[in-house]
Amino acid sequence: MIRENLNDVKENIVSACRASNRQPQDVTLIAVSKTKPVELLREAYDAGVRDFGENKVQEILEKAPALPDDIRWHMIGHLQKNKVRQVIDKTVLIHSVDTVALAEQIEKEAAKKNIDVDILLEVNIGEEESKYGFRAGEVLEAVTIISKFSHVHIKGLMTIAPFVENSEENRDIFLKLYQLNVDIKSKNIDNVNMAVLSMGMTGDYMTAIEEGATMIRVGTGIFGARTKMGENLV
Numbered sequence: 001m002i003r004e005n006l007n008d009v010k011e012n013i014v015s016a017c018r019a020s021n022r023q024p025q026d027v028t029l030i031a032v033s034k035t036k037p038v039e040l041l042r043e044a045y046d047a048g049v050r051d052f053g054e055n056k057v058q059e060i061l062e063k064a065p066a067l068p069d070d071i072r073w074h075m076i077g078h079l080q081k082n083k084v085r086q087v088i089d090k091t092v093l094i095h096s097v098d099t100v101a102l103a104e105q106i107e108k109e110a111a112k113k114n115i116d117v118d119i120l121l122e123v124n125i126g127e128e129e130s131k132y133g134f135r136a137g138e139v140l141e142a143v144t145i146i147s148k149f150s151h152v153h154i155k156g157l158m159t160i161a162p163f164v165e166n167s168e169e170n171r172d173i174f175l176k177l178y179q180l181n182v183d184i185k186s187k188n189i190d191n192v193n194m195a196v197l198s199m200g201m202t203g204d205y206m207t208a209i210e211e212g213a214t215m216i217r218v219g220t221g222i223f224g225a226r227t228k229m230g231e232n233l234v
């Protein structure tokens with residue numbers, strides 16, 4: 001089932017790229033495996049997936065040792081400062097940096113381990129009360145402060161768009177994140193490289209690609225639905 005789902009997602013990526021004059025190799029598919037057991041991740045791995053996204057530190061710590069070590073783990077969920085130390089050397093990219101204080105904590109722990117940590121700033125473009133992330137108007141100031149850190153490197157922006165029935169409703173959000181990214185890129189700030197735009201999930205990734213996403217985060221569309229308890233609905 002996972003292999004077929006993956007093929008469908010890949011075909012959709014190709015058509016969204018065709019519709020927007022982009023190249024499929026410029027879009028990285030992250031398989032969001034939160035709540036799913038290691039056996040299903042293994043199935044996705046065997047079908048060629050190397051980029052996995054998790055939203056809890058604990059799940060990365062449990063799953064990574066049980067799977068091949070060429071997997072690239074992406075931290076996509078809200079990260080608490082007291083968990084930074086455990087996760088920064090396990091992930092290839094932290095998508096969900098939502099405060100300057102969190103970036104400072106990452107800098108502090110990365111310095112101790114003498115490692116470099118790539119991050120994205122999470123932006124709450126829709127300004128939803130319930131969501132983490134910087135407001136669009138706060139991002140440039142945060143980038144300017146974090147750019148001075150020596151172990152933390154900003155690679156771009158991430159957003160979690162609202163859940164909608166029709167993905168067209170999110171097009172404006174994706175366009176706004178794209179434009180914010182271009183604005184910041186144009187400032188040519190040292191130690192800041194705005195190459196990554198992480199946006200689009202199962203319901204809206206084709207629209208996100210059309211608006212410039214370079215990473216899409218797809219869970220349900222690959223692994224099937226999640227329940228609140230975390231077991232699988234097959």
Ligand SMILES: *Cc1c(COP(=O)(O)O)cnc(C)c1O
Nearest residue numbers: 032055076201202217218219220
């Ligand atoms: C769960 C999650 C996803 C994937 O959601 P689906 O709708 O299942 O594709 C993407 N991004 C984040 C941050 C998530 O927490």
